[in-house]
Amino acid sequence: MQFTVRGVAVTVTPIILLTLALGLGIAGYGGYDYVQQTDAVNNAVAVETAVVETEISRSEGRRFYYRIRVEHTYEYQGDEYTSNQVFPGSAKPMYTVRDDAAQILEPYEPNTTTTAYVAPNSPSRGFLKRQRTLAPFKFIGFGSFIAVLTTLHAIGARNPGQNTGIGQTSEREMSHHDTVFGGQRNTLYRVSKRLLLVTPVSFLISLASVVALLLNSSTAAVQARLTDPIGFALLTAALSVLGFIAGLILYGSWSFTEYRRLREQIPDQRPPSPFRHPSRLITILYTRDGLDAYGRRVKLTGFVFTVTVLFVGIIGFVLVTAA
Template sequence: MKVPIGITTLHLSQKSALLLLLAVGLLGFGGYDYVQQSQAVDNAVAVQATITDARVDRMEGGRGIDYEPEIRYTYQYQGETYTSEQVFPSTGVRTYSDRSRAESVVESYEPGATTRAYVSPADPNDAFLVRERTPWPLRAIAIGGFLSVIGVLAGLGAKSPGQQELRPASEVQPAPRETWVDSHGETVHRLSKQGLGVCFVGFWLSLVALVFGLLNTTGGFGGPPQEIQAELLGPVGLSMLAGFSFWVGMVLSLCLYGVWSFTEYRQLRQRLSASKPPSPFRHPSRLVTILGTGDGDLSEYGQRVRLTGWVLLIAAGMTATLAYLLYTAS
């Protein structure tokens, strides 16, 4: 598929087209919800509301258990009585993975108590209690923007990068300078793979230990949800500390493997013909295209670029996930 944009043309594969379609959907929905929330917050009129019910609803889905603060209240606006369950001025439902955070929202609203609600004069049916924007629209816009950049880079990239054939190693003069990784490549390769395997198994074992520790703390399945006070040197605390350590170990092992793989890529690049293509690691459009290409359609050189790129991306993603969890937990 060819899509003309200004002075250039995007050459989109089916995967790239679907990726851009998803990106446009996220950008559109996120932008629409952000505008709706902004208008609701800016134009809302305060009214008195009476709480009729306030509780935390447990929701089980494909990604685990979430908790939704569910508050029902009645209010009057211009002589009419309305009922609403909306807490935030968002078109979506805001849930929490931590029950205590959902309870902190509900605890301010006791049944029978009066509180302040906010009504949009243009649509008095949609009142809300908390006059602040939810983070979901900006997250959707950020994800949509990231996916659109990936899709555009894939469309701008060369049609078939990573297919260059290599000259025989005997025809290539060795590099005049060797790094420590060059001279100890086999050791680095072996240690990175062994470290990744050990940390991967250890991480999942620590999760199993964490589950058993939680079951012993809460008394097993079927009981009401409880707030857990975990000691650092107790079963739950040690399991979490071990899981954190193994996760960091996997990131470090991936980085070590990525360094070795990048060194291998540099050695293979020396075996390309005199008219070498631009380096994929300096031209993101070429790298994105190679990352989305199957191994069967790549030469040895292209497969090394693809493996190196994915390893470094996974390490960066795991690091970002860890940073996000530490930030939300603080």
Template structure:
């Protein structure tokens, strides 16, 4: 189905409807679970509980390992025996980035220990041990909201921007803008960014694997958890330094490439005869369609796509750095 709103084309397909419904379901589920958590915490009453067992499990998701706690305890409420398995209230389990974080969460709960649990008198079968809410439901809300936003932006605007763009030949028009970047010839900046990117993408995973191998070898032979102190002069310390330098090199390479790619887009845009189409970087509907589109792009569209992806990578690195500095 296609229609226009104030001259702006909008196209809705079966896939669009399905994605929107899934995103709304995720947002609704996350919001509902957080409300349920809050009500359970507010209405909770303490009861005595006995820990039957506690352990840590791991699960691979999106290429990374997440750790979860499994805990079981028994308690009585108003003369009835119940068995609980929730550390926090709600139906969404709390995930941890490292095994040590998960271990710390269940450290106070050893098998056979008497502890305080909490129950909602309206639903005493769902007892929990920590009287506090967790932020996991907001992940469903954030993912659903992002998916809803991207789907809406993809449905609004031109269907296939970045195709059949009329570009004047370089013989007719040669841009004089951005001849240099950072005081250096733009071609040199591009070549340098690509070389740095290749070096970082080779050194970074190789160093990480080497550090992991050294630490596993040093910790092998003991069934107990060991704490290894790494100094800069040790092989592992040198490799960790290489990991850090490779990560910084990767950020610099992507930043240089992003700047070069955006200026290349601007130079291509100057070759489009008037009237020029709206800039995708000021019209996110066109930018999302180009970046997510599976149709054939021309030189102008491909440059927009590469520039948009480069910007997303830069934002990812900045977000990761901000998270490290905060925590």
């Protein structure tokens, strides 16, 4: 189904509706959990609880993280309850560093007593730390991201990047796109391609070296310095990641100039720029077939910038959570 709102085309399909509902549902769950956390923190009653056991569990798969659990028993208004909650709410925080998880559990030794907090409207979910967490915001952010992308995909024309009728433009007319950041665009292209090819290999070799050195280490605790083999391997891995991101940025910059060169070849009235109208860019990124050279360049450029932002976001998240 397609209709217009103030001259803007809006397309609604079952997939768009389901995806939008999914994104809003995830964001709504995060918002609801944050409200529950706030109510629990504000209205909780302190009681004495006995710690039964503590546990740090590690996730399976390549991307691992740690969760904590503290089983404790307490009485509230004459009834006995057992809870595994450390923080209020149902969205449990995750830790990328095991020491951070262990630090949270440090005050809670098994067979000792401590203070728990019980919300009167949910007495079976007593928790140990009277503070809110950032866990709900992960759901809010992820769900909102899905909802925004889906909304942008539904708005606007259905065929951007197709049938643009690209013609020929003289080299003189396109000469002002021959340089990027003061350097030749062809040189930029070669450097970016080499970085994107070399840095993943360097990262894998460095990671394998770290694993091999750790397995051959005679001590359980290893302190890495830059002058040690492990420290040097870790530094190489970190530089490889930064080099890969630099390669993405350079390639994205080159690809953007290529997009501008192609855009100048459109003979008739040029369509709105996808990089100034996000709905067109999202639609092109979703399109699988039918794109011409202009559309394919827009799709590749947008994809590279998206991956770059994703990598920077992951690194930022790891640095913030590890700090």
